[in-house]
Amino acid sequence: MRKRASAAQAPELPEAGRLEAIRAPLLAWYDRQRRDLPWRRTKDPYAIWLSEVMLQQTQVATVIPYWERFLARFPTVEALASAPLDDVLAAWRGLGYYSRARNLHRAAQEVVARFEGRLPSSAEQLLTLPGFGRYTAGAVASIAFGEQEPLVDGNVARVLSRLFEVEGAPGDRAREARLWELAGALVQGERPGDLNQALMEHGATVCRPESPLCLLCPVRGACMALRHGRVDELPPAKVRAEPKRLTLALAVWPHEDTLLFARRAEKGLFGGLWELPATEVEPDMPDATAATRLSEALGVAVTAKGALGTVQRQLTHRALTLRLLRVAGPQRPSRAPAFHELRWCTPAQAEGLGMSTAMQRALDAALEAGVLGG
Template identity: 80%
Template sequence: MEDSALPVAAAPARRAKRAAPAPTVTPAPAHLAAVRGPLLGWYDRNKRDLPWRRTKDPYAIWLSEVMLQQTQVSTVIPYWERFLTRFPTALALAAAPLDDVLAGWKGLGYYSRARNLHRAAQEVVSRFGGRLPATAEELLTLPGFGRYTAGAVASIAFGEEAPLVDGNVARVLSRLFEVEGLPGDREREATLWHLATALVKGERPGDFNQALMEHGATVCRPESPLCLLCPVRDACLAFRKGRVDELPPAKVRATPKKLTLALAVWPHAGTLLFARRADAGLFGGLWELPAAEVDEDLPAPEAATRLAAALGTEVKLEGALGTVKRQLTHRDLTLRLLRVSGPQRPTRTPAFQELRWCTPDEASALGMSTAMQRALDTALASGVLRGG
C-alpha cells in the first residue's frame, strides 16, 4: 500500500495550554526587605573575586553563565579565559567553524551548550548587529537561552529587574520562605519564580541575583549549611522552625543506565578513521573513533559486524585493544576498542555526519569528548599506528 493510501486519522483537538499554578507562598513586604538589604550588604563584603565579575561586557558575562551550568567555578575559570582569548566577541564566535568552537569546549562536557552558544552568536549577529539584546524577553528568543540564562544576562549585564532561579537560588528561597515540594514540582517552581521576581525589584538587580547565587554556593549549602554565619538568618523560616536540613527535599536521582559502545580503531598510513556524530543525542556533533552501540557481552566479531553496518563497508576484526570506562551523569559508559581493517577505506556513510582520516595531531584540533579522547589515547598507546 502506498503511503498516500493510508487512512488519515482526524486531527486531535488542540489542548488548551495549562495555566501556571498559583504561588503557594506570598511573603509580606517586610519579609522581602529583611532578605534583600542584608543579602546585598553581605555580598558586597564577601563576594568571591571571579574574573567575569570584573567586566561589564555582556558577551563575556553570557559566556560565563553558560559555562557555569552544571560545572564548578574552579573548572570554568581557565576555560572562560581561554575561550575569550580565542573568540573575544560574538562576531568572532559566530564566524568560527563549529569544529573550532567544540575543540575550545573540549573537557567541559554538556556539549549542547557549545552548539547553542555558537548558534545564538550567529543569530546575535544576523538579528541584533552583533550586540546581545538587553532584555530577558528578547534573550529568550535565542538558542540555548532558558529563563535562568536570560534572567542572569539581562540583570547582570544590563541591570534589568529580571529574576533567575538555579539550584543554589532554589535552595536559598526554599529555606528562607519555607517552600514545600520536590524539585520539578510545578507549584514549587512557580512559587520560587514568584519569590525571585519579588526580590529582584529594587536597586542593583544584577548584584542581588549574584548575591542569591553566591549565598547558596558558599553559606546556604546543600549539606552542613553555615547558618551561624548567615546574614539573613533572622528572616529564615526554616532556621526559625528547625527545618534547614529538610528543605529543600533531596531530589531522587535515577540509577545511571549502562551504555556500551564498540569503537572502530582503523589505522592507515599514519592516520586513524574519525566520525562526527549527529547533532542530537549523546556527544551530539562531536568527533569520535566511529562507534556503534552493542550489548555489554556481545562477542568482538559481532561487535565488528555492527561497526561494519554503521560504516557501510566491509570490516575485518584484527583484535581488541582494551576498554575505557567513564561515569557520566546519567550513564555508565563502556568503550570497547576494536582494531579493524577493510578492503575499502570509507569516506562517507549515512550513520555519521562526516568521516575523516586524521593523524593524531590533526585529531587534537577536533571537538571530541573527554571519554573519546581517553579512548584515542588508549588506542595510540597500544602502538596501533606503529603496527603494534
C-alpha cells in the first residue's frame, strides 16, 4: 500500500519548474476559454470588489443582473458610502446573506473616510476594512491591482487538492494552511490576478466536484490525483449538518392602508433587515400564546385575530416556518424593545425597505389573504 504524507509533516513547496508547468498552461487555457463576465471587462477596483462580495455563496448567473443594477444605482464608492443603509439593503434584496451588504456599506464609508474614496491596493490594508477576509483581500488585491496575493475558495481548494494530492477534509486547519501555501507559491509571477481567476474558472467549469472533465484539463499531466486514480476522492465531501428548524410568528397588524414593519438588530438571522414583526415560537404554540410573545417583542399588548397561513422557506442552515397572525391592539407602537425601528408603511412604501426574500413572501401572503381589505 502506498504511504501517504501525514498532514503534520509540513511538506515542502513544489519546485519552481513544476509550478511553472501549471501556471503557463492554466493561463493559456484561461485566455482561450474564460467566460465573458461583465466584471472581467472593467479595471474599476470598486466594481471588482462588488463582484467578489456578491459571488460569495451565490451563483454567477444570479449575480450578473444584481451587479449591473447595483452599479447603476451606486456607481462609485462615494455613492455607496453616502446612500442610506435601507437603500443598499433594498438593492440587495433577493441575494441573501445580507451581512455582505451591511459590510459593503460600512467598508465604503471607511474607504471614503480613511483612503479618500480609493480602495487600498494591498491585501494588508484591505484586511482592515469590514467584510474583508483573506479571500476577498487576495481577490481584490490581485485582480484589481495586480498584487501577487493568493486566494482560496471552494473551487481553488478543489483544484489544488487534486493537483498536489492534498489530504484532509474541508475545514481541517493543516489542510487549509497547505492550500494557502500552494496558492501563494502559484500566484508568484506575471498576471497574478488572471492566475487566480484561472484557478477559480478551472474549478467551476472543468475540475468540478462531480464528473470532472479531466480529458479537457490543461494541467492533467501535472495532476497527482489523476496520476494516482484519486480524482473522485479528493477533496473528501464536506459533512453538512442538518438544517435547524425554526418557527417564527409574524404580527400582521393593519391600520387603514398600512401595516406595521420592524427592523431587526444588526446581528443574527435577517440582521438589519425589515420584516413583519417576528418572534420565535414553538411549532405547536397556540395563536394566543404566540400573540403574547409578540406583545413582549413590541412592548404593547396585541391580540390574535386569526391565522393567515404559513410560509415555508429553506435557508442554508435553517428550515424556516413563518406563521402569519393577524393582530390588533389598543395602542399602536412607534418603538419596541426587540427592534431597532418601527414603521407603518403601505405595500408600495415597503418595496423600498431592505427585506429578505422570506419576509417578502410572507408579506405577499398576507396581502393575498386580504389583510388590507383589497
